[in-house]
Amino acid sequence: MRKLIHLLFILLCLAPEVVSAKTSSRKGTSRKNAAVLEYTQNPHVAPEIWEELKPYFLPPNHPVKRRLDKIFKGTRVIATLEAIKEAGFLNPVPQRWSKTIVTGHPHLPGYMVKMFSDEQAPDSHLVDHKAFLRRILGAMATRAYIKEHKLDHWFKAPKKWIYPLPADPGPLPGALDRQNFILIAEDMDIYHGSSNYKRWHREVKDDRLRALYNICQTLGLKESILAFNCPFCKDGKQAFLDTEYHHDWPIYYQRMMRWLSSDMQSYFWDAINAETCKKAN
């Protein structure tokens, strides 16, 4: 009996040691993993910009990080449109106005990538980190508004992160520019073209139209009144995809009319907009 009590005593004393050794060895491994995945500061980026953007970096332990590291390792993927294509990105064509290349990759299911190539002429609009940060902050404000006003049965906005590109390999000799970041966004599984426009025509009405107006007007989402920037998704919600312009007024609602039914066009001007104008006076 005494032997048994002695044994129990030893076991009880040792147990915390064993647990702590196990956790510390686990901690050691995860620390090692985190070190492998952690971003290396890019010497071509000013330290104050790096610090400003850091909170918006894709978390090093995010499952997509490892996949991106693999895609961008070894070759300068964003050197040219051809290089982007060779790296596996689908149909990488710059958007008409913003010139952003918005694309997906078979190894990044569920995510979209927005980027510029090193061969796009430098332009104040194409300073990648500024454009990407504007998009992230716009999406954050939109998600917060949707949550606060309990509108998530109708609307959503993707989470977006900055992925800092490896400094090496750098741009090809003679490149017009050096892009240091790309943007990753959740893929909202949207309807394209007429499948989306049809839904706008049929479903954007009454309270939903009013809610859309309130979001855009409050947050100055001046491009989200265009059907392709706030498309219907397979889950029936509309996604605020294009959040680069936010807190930016006035908003020209005439641009939204072509997607609304004639009833809703009248409702918009006679009720929704008229009410706001009355309040303003």
Ligand SMILES: Nc1ncnc2c1ncn2[C@@H]1O[C@H](COP(=O)(O)OP(=O)(O)O)[C@@H](O)[C@H]1O
């Ligand atoms: N998160 C996303 N999920 C699904 N499709 C997207 C997403 N972001 C962009 N797209 C597609 O790419 C197009 C262009 O993206 P957008 O953010 O509007 O760029 P731009 O500012 O150049 O107009 C969108 O109209 C949409 O078709």
Ligand SMILES: [Mg+2]
């Ligand atoms: Mg757009």
